[in-house]
Amino acid sequence: MPTTSATTRIHNFSAGPAVLPLPVLEEAQRELLALPGVGMSVMEISHRSKTFEDILSRAVEDIRALAHVPDSYKVLMLQGGASLQFSMVPMNLLGPGAAADYVDTGSWADKAIKEARKVGTVNLAGSTKAEKYSRIPAERELTLTPGAAYVHITTNNTIEGTQWTALPEVGGVPLVADASSDIFHAPLDVSRFGLIYAGAQKNLGPSGVTLVIVREDLLARSTDVLPVMMNYRVHAENNSLYNTPNTFGIYILGLTMKWLRSQGGLPAMARVNQRKAAKLYAEIDRTGFYRGTAQPESRSLMNVTFRLATEELEKLFVKESTAAGLDGLKGHRSVGGMRASIYNAFPEEGVDALVDFMREFERKHG
Amino acid sequence: MPTTSATTRIHNFSAGPAVLPLPVLEEAQRELLALPGVGMSVMEISHRSKTFEDILSRAVEDIRALAHVPDSYKVLMLQGGASLQFSMVPMNLLGPGAAADYVDTGSWADKAIKEARKVGTVNLAGSTKAEKYSRIPAERELTLTPGAAYVHITTNNTIEGTQWTALPEVGGVPLVADASSDIFHAPLDVSRFGLIYAGAQKNLGPSGVTLVIVREDLLARSTDVLPVMMNYRVHAENNSLYNTPNTFGIYILGLTMKWLRSQGGLPAMARVNQRKAAKLYAEIDRTGFYRGTAQPESRSLMNVTFRLATEELEKLFVKESTAAGLDGLKGHRSVGGMRASIYNAFPEEGVDALVDFMREFERKHG
Numbered sequence: 049m050p051t052t053s054a055t056t057r058i059h060n061f062s063a064g065p066a067v068l069p070l071p072v073l074e075e076a077q078r079e080l081l082a083l084p085g086v087g088m089s090v091m092e093i094s095h096r097s098k099t100f101e102d103i104l105s106r107a108v109e110d111i112r113a114l115a116h117v118p119d120s121y122k123v124l125m126l127q128g129g130a131s132l133q134f135s136m137v138p139m140n141l142l143g144p145g146a147a148a149d150y151v152d153t154g155s156w157a158d159k160a161i162k163e164a165r166k167v168g169t170v171n172l173a174g175s176t177k178a179e180k181y182s183r184i185p186a187e188r189e190l191t192l193t194p195g196a197a198y199v200h201i202t203t204n205n206t207i208e209g210t211q212w213t214a215l216p217e218v219g220g221v222p223l224v225a226d227a228s229s230d231i232f233h234a235p236l237d238v239s240r241f242g243l244i245y246a247g248a249q250k251n252l253g254p255s256g257v258t259l260v261i262v263r264e265d266l267l268a269r270s271t272d273v274l275p276v277m278m279n280y281r282v283h284a285e286n287n288s289l290y291n292t293p294n295t296f297g298i299y300i301l302g303l304t305m306k307w308l309r310s311q312g313g314l315p316a317m318a319r320v321n322q323r324k325a326a327k328l329y330a331e332i333d334r335t336g337f338y339r340g341t342a343q344p345e346s347r348s349l350m351n352v353t354f355r356l357a358t359e360e361l362e363k364l365f366v367k368e369s370t371a372a373g374l375d376g377l378k379g380h381r382s383v384g385g386m387r388a389s390i391y392n393a394f395p396e397e398g399v400d401a402l403v404d405f406m407r408e409f410e411r412k413h414g
Numbered sequence: 415m416p417t418t419s420a421t422t423r424i425h426n427f428s429a430g431p432a433v434l435p436l437p438v439l440e441e442a443q444r445e446l447l448a449l450p451g452v453g454m455s456v457m458e459i460s461h462r463s464k465t466f467e468d469i470l471s472r473a474v475e476d477i478r479a480l481a482h483v484p485d486s487y488k489v490l491m492l493q494g495g496a497s498l499q500f501s502m503v504p505m506n507l508l509g510p511g512a513a514a515d516y517v518d519t520g521s522w523a524d525k526a527i528k529e530a531r532k533v534g535t536v537n538l539a540g541s542t543k544a545e546k547y548s549r550i551p552a553e554r555e556l557t558l559t560p561g562a563a564y565v566h567i568t569t570n571n572t573i574e575g576t577q578w579t580a581l582p583e584v585g586g587v588p589l590v591a592d593a594s595s596d597i598f599h600a601p602l603d604v605s606r607f608g609l610i611y612a613g614a615q616k617n618l619g620p621s622g623v624t625l626v627i628v629r630e631d632l633l634a635r636s637t638d639v640l641p642v643m644m645n646y647r648v649h650a651e652n653n654s655l656y657n658t659p660n661t662f663g664i665y666i667l668g669l670t671m672k673w674l675r676s677q678g679g680l681p682a683m684a685r686v687n688q689r690k691a692a693k694l695y696a697e698i699d700r701t702g703f704y705r706g707t708a709q710p711e712s713r714s715l716m717n718v719t720f721r722l723a724t725e726e727l728e729k730l731f732v733k734e735s736t737a738a739g740l741d742g743l744k745g746h747r748s749v750g751g752m753r754a755s756i757y758n759a760f761p762e763e764g765v766d767a768l769v770d771f772m773r774e775f776e777r778k779h780g
Contacts, residue, residue: 056447056448057448057454060453062454062458065457065458065460065658067454067458073446073455073457074447076446077443080439082423087422087424087426088426091431091434091620091621092431093428094428094742127494127495127660128493131642132494132641132657134642163641166639166640249661254457255461255658255661256659256661256663257622274532275529276501276528276529277500278501290497291495291496291498292431292497292613292621293622295615295620296666300457300662375454
């Protein structure tokens with residue numbers, strides 16, 4: 049069977065797992081049977097080997113460099129995705145008698161809240177559920193609890209296509225963020241956060257790796273009664289090598305971070321992402337044939353959600369776009385419509401191709 | 415940079431992550447940029463896509479076929495390795511007021527016990543700790559608790575090089591096994607177990623995937639107060655797709671299962687594994703220059719552990735064997751000595767090469 053090549057690839061608008069940079073896949077393909085000078089695949093080497101330790105520490109260093117992570121923060125690579133973090137965050141940070149503030153801006157925020165409620169007291173600091181999560185609440189709408197254990201937000205709402213454009217002012221309370229679907233899409237002031245977590249499979253790499261950036265002083269809240277694998281302090285003390293991590297996933301994440309740096313880092317990403325999203329929103333707003341579902345001031349740069357006049361037309365859009373090599377545009381089953389996920393690795397020519405398709409589709413069916 | 419090839423590979427005796435079948439790596443390499451007919455890398459496709467659902471269900475079907483898994487068992491692919499299972503097993507199966515029996519046969523069994531003690535009552539049903547874990551206790555040495563929630567064993571002790579050769583008789587109590595380092599090394603009577611778990615990175619695939627085979631009636635013990643990601647019932651009800659799994663890891667595990675079947679399945683593996691281990695133990699026993707650390711009746715077919723007369727000689731052995739292209743023979747740091755891990759995918763010619771090297775080393779230094 050011939051080796052697949054770049055020319056056989058299509059435009060992948062999946063919400064995650066999502067498109068990876070082509071140079072990352074090409075490097076992984078070249079090295080898959082044996083890392084140069086090592087004689088074993090990266091999948092086969094011990095996680096305690098010098099080779100893997102270098103892969104891990106280079107990935108961490110690139111993350112630190114990309115996001116200017118202060119020295120007072122630990123960078124961890126865990127497993128279980130954001131879903132496991134929904135439990136780990138309160139189990140580690142929400143002490144007995146304390147309460148945490150959660151802002152409910154979408155389906156994933158709602159899941160985080162459900163898990164936190166199993167652990168301790170949760171205050172709903174704000175919610176746009178009644179408006180079908182079509183926007184991020186304004187700061188004046190938030191009811192923050194003085195002395196809360198932390199404030200939890202979801203920086204980008206993958207399903208609803210909304211994104212926080214400015215972080216809420218939370219005073220001395222640690223801000224905890226699920227940044228799975230927009231981490232590193234633009235420069236990030238880590239010092240504003242107590243803890244940031246992100247499943248890798250949208251903007252960082254393949255699925256099966258979870259990035260956690262945590263301020264060191266918060267590790268003191270992790271107690272020894274926790275299951276050891278759920279304990280941030282244990283993972284921090286062991287540099288993410290308490291147990292066998294997802295070694296291949298970390299390797300691909302590392303290659304992706306190297307690619308990000310080669311592209312000019314987060315400021316360059318921000319420019320490209322602004323441009324890509326602006327093209328799509330301009331097309332959505334052009335005639336009214338398409339209708340954006342997120343309020344304009346809360347529109348996501350990562351997940352562009354829109355609808356058509358009827359569900360029949362939407363089905364046709366999905367069918368014809370898929371046939372045209374534009375894959376993954378069907379919206380999440382819980383909300384319907386269309387969604388174009390255009391993370392860092394999604395190429396701008398794919399956005400141009402979608403805009404062309406949208407115009408042609410409107411011409412034919414408008 | 416040229417693509418690495420099979421000829422650049424060395425013999426990899428790592429304890430895990432460990433050697434994978436070369437045809438598996440070659441197939442993954444060919445398809446890495448785009449799955450045939452799909453136009454995207456397996457790392458980039460949605461876990462909800464038909465393509466990935468097929469990959470997952472084929473892997474599960476191959477596991478069912480290989481081990482003749484009865485219909486009354488669920489096959490799950492989770493994250494977090496055996497270490498997370500150390501907590502998930504008692505959190506799901508050890509109800510309030512109940513007690514579980516644990517047999518302490520090595521460092522990993524000891525870790526499982528520590529985590530279970532955080533959850534509930536643990537009875538030590540047997541231990542060979544006082545004998546440096548050099549053997550598996552005989553059945554008559556076990557003190558089983560009538561009506562225990564379950565009995566936990568570690569089928570193969572990776573660090574100490576011992577293995578259960580016959581399962582203990584536990585009556586109606588569910589037998590729970592950490593089979594990380596010997597699963598599928600030989601035919602397996604799944605019906606003897608309530609639950610089997612295994613980190614994939616030794617005998618199944620790459621790190622970052624955990625196989626769990628669980629008898630369905632035990633899922634009734636999983637309560638809704640558990641963190642959702644720690645709940646076996648939730649994962650079973652969602653066919654391992656409650657959240658985004660390690661898609662690439664499952665893909666490689668699937669290719670490895672396909673390879674296992676092509677080799678003749680578990681009976682064929684048992685024959686090869688018996689032969690490989692017999693060659694090494696025969697060499698160890700030949701003159702007394704090498705000394706096996708496990709009692710002969712408990713010797714592992716997967717991890718062959720041995721020592722030399724002095725630590726200096728052991729260091730030299732590690733150095734010279736590494737230089738000879740025999741990698742990963744240094745024993746676990748907690749016990750010292752040497753360890754040759756020879757899982758299913760480890761080729762017999764690698765064992766022959768090690769035997770040759772051992773003879774030559776003894777000739778030079780004996």
